[in-house]
Each structure stands twice: as structure tokens, then as C-alpha cells.
Amino acid sequence: MRVESLQIYPVKSTKGLSVSSAEVQPWGLRHDRRWLVLDPGGENITARTHKKLLSVTALPQPDGSLQLSAPDLPALCVTAPTTGALLDTGLSRIDQLRDAGAEAAAWFGDLLALPARLAWQDDPRRRAVGAHHGGRAEDVMNLADAGPLLLTTGASLSRLNEWVAQTAAELSEPVPSPLVMDRFRPNVVVRDAEVPFGEDRWTRVRIGDVAFRASELCDRCVMTTIEPSSLAKGKEPIRTLARHRRWDGAVWFGLRLIPEATGTIRVEDVVTAE
Known part of the structure; x- marks a missing residue:
């Protein structure tokens, strides 16, 4: 990956601003x-x-x-x-x-x-990162909702877009354009993940030379229903996530990470997970 x-x-x-590299600080990028x-x-x-x-x-x-x-x-x-x-x-x-x-x-x-x-x-x-969000005593963070960084994968978005198309077909609606990743506001997007939503089971991630701990999955809110370019609001992806990714009273997409070291990460860095 x-x-x-x-x-x-x-x-x-x-x-959001796309960058080719980012400095990892204890509290985020x-x-x-x-x-x-x-x-x-x-x-x-x-x-x-x-x-x-x-x-x-x-x-x-x-x-x-x-x-x-x-x-x-x-x-x-x-x-x-x-x-x-x-x-x-x-x-x-x-x-x-x-x-x-x-x-x-x-x-x-x-x-x-x-x-x-x-x-x-x-x-x-x-x-501090809240203990109920996977934080430990030493973990600190920026002004993000619950964790210093958010990671998503292209494989998971592709599977979600398949589900969205299926939902539209079942309801006799026009098939919408694929959802863009910007809706989910990640810091890191990973390509070449073998299994959609395989990140659900990751506990540690290394990006280039920088190690991270997975703190929790990311629960999604109504903000994801706003198309970031047009600002048009719709029902997706919450409607479809609720059919396939709903538990504990929330819907889920993405993985929150806490840095275990500082350093610089870059586009095309190798990503490994366990």
C-alpha cells in the first residue's frame, strides 16, 4: 500500500488543502x-x-x-x-x-x-485525546473532533460507491456520480489496500518512517452529505452507510490515528499495517 x-x-x-508532504507533530499534522x-x-x-x-x-x-x-x-x-x-x-x-x-x-x-x-x-x-476515543495519558491533539489524524482507503470508498449505486437501483433512483473522498475529510488516503474496510482491524500503521497507533474507527455525521464543490446536500453516504456500516448507534468510515513518533510523511510513501 x-x-x-x-x-x-x-x-x-x-x-481541505492537498499537500505533497506533511510534518507529523505529536498532536497531528x-x-x-x-x-x-x-x-x-x-x-x-x-x-x-x-x-x-x-x-x-x-x-x-x-x-x-x-x-x-x-x-x-x-x-x-x-x-x-x-x-x-x-x-x-x-x-x-x-x-x-x-x-x-x-x-x-x-x-x-x-x-x-x-x-x-x-x-x-x-x-x-x-x-488531551479522550480515553473514550482511545487516548492514553500522554496523547494530545489539535482541534479535530476526536483524534489527531484520519486515514481512509480508496478500496473502502470504491466499495461504498458500489453500495450507493445498488441502493439507488433498488429504490428506482438515478445512479448518482461516485462520491469523492473529500466528503470524508481525511488527512491520509491510502491506495492499493487489498480488502475494503480492512482498516477496521488495523491496530498499528507505519507511513514511511513514522509509526502511528490506531485509536478508533471514525463515526460519520451529516457533514458527509454535503458535496464539497457545489455545497449541494443529499442523503448519501449516510443512507447507505446505515445499511452496511451501522452499529453502536452510529455509521462508520475511516480510521483515527495517534502519532507514536514525529517526522515527515509524503505522497507515495509505503504504508504498512498490522
């Missing part, structure tokens, strides 16, 4: 999910309820700043705050975050047509 693609999501719930959009009460604003976030491109700059762009809005460059106001988030396992300032707040407010703030996770070591 080899790495087919790598993605980072600098601001949680915004558009460098630049991945270190920024977060909040409402005035400190609740996380995500694309689950505000799909316009998926139209935002957040591009890390060499000087450490972040360039934001979205249709019909001027580009904005934001500097990661290291001092200044801390925002109470009220979110499970997330400590206070640094407020990115009034200009960024206005930019996201204009995008979403509601009051919003942009916040920066200045120290990921303050956020």
Missing part, C-alpha cells in the same frame, strides 16, 4: 486544524450547520500567518496570536483559545451573516 494523497484543514470545517470559528457564546461553528465554511480556503504562509479567501469576499491575512484575549469555548476537551481579532471576526461574520470569532489553538498540549 502507498499514500495516494495528503490533506490538511488549517481552519476546522473549511476546505503541521497546520492541520489549529484554527476554529466560534459564536459569541464560545460554541463551535461548523459546516454541519453552516456549509458556507466549506467555500473558505485557508492557506498557511511561510511567515506563519494564514491567508483566508472565499467567493465574494476580499482576501484576508491573519497572524496567529500568541498573546492577548483568550476565548472560553465551552467545548469538551478544548481549553481556552486565542482570539484572532476583530478583522478576522468581521470577515467570518460577513461570510456567515452572523456574529463569529476566529480563534487559534496556541498550545495543543492543553488538549
